Ligand SMILES: O=C(O)COP(=O)(O)O
């Protein structure tokens with residue numbers, strides 16, 4: 001059975017959002033009287049959703065009982081404020097993403113987003129990047145009871161779109177994307193240019209270095 005639906009991860013796959021995530025995380029740290037962190041370190045905290053990013057960005061300087069504390073809630077609220085105010089100050093789509101999404105869409109492929117980013121950031125970010133119109137289903141990190149690497153978000157996409165696992169390709173930059181695809185029983189394309197760390201990365205069905213290589217892969221499937 002051939003691919004009819006593409007489910008895309010967002011951060012590190014469609015958009016390079018690290019500069020604005022790091023800016024907001026460092027602004028939240030400054031609000032708490034802490035020194036800023038290297039962008040590369042903050043990059044390593046991205047992939048498990050915003051709460052995890054903020055907790056990890058604050059954790060090194062906080063007491064062991066930071067998790068669940070008022071200080072954590074405050075840091076998250078400050079991060080939210082800063083990130084909402086600047087979702088696309090520096091965030092850009094990776095090369096060839098806009099053209100490729102449009103081409104897939106024009107060719108009749110159906111497109112979805114499966115991200116661990118919370119909905120309050122996902123929807124305005126897609127709009128600000130000018131790509132919100134091409135996606136039929138958008139699943140964010142807080143849309144369902146579980147998120148990637150759980151299979152639930154991908155199973156939800158399949159159910160909403162009425163397709164089987166064999167008809168869906170997940171495209172992502174992290175271990176969570178590959179594990180979610182495997183758990184849901186679908187194929188997965190790994191993008192090399194994102195935030196995934198090569199160590200212990202499970203095998204993907206295809207690895208690409210630029211987004212439009214997806215079109216070559218599709219052609220080779222016929
Ligand atoms: O917000 C995150 O932690 C990661 O988001 P992603 O699933 O789009 O990579």
Ligand SMILES: [Mg+2]
Pocket residue numbers: 009010011012013047172173174194
């Ligand atoms: Mg990602």
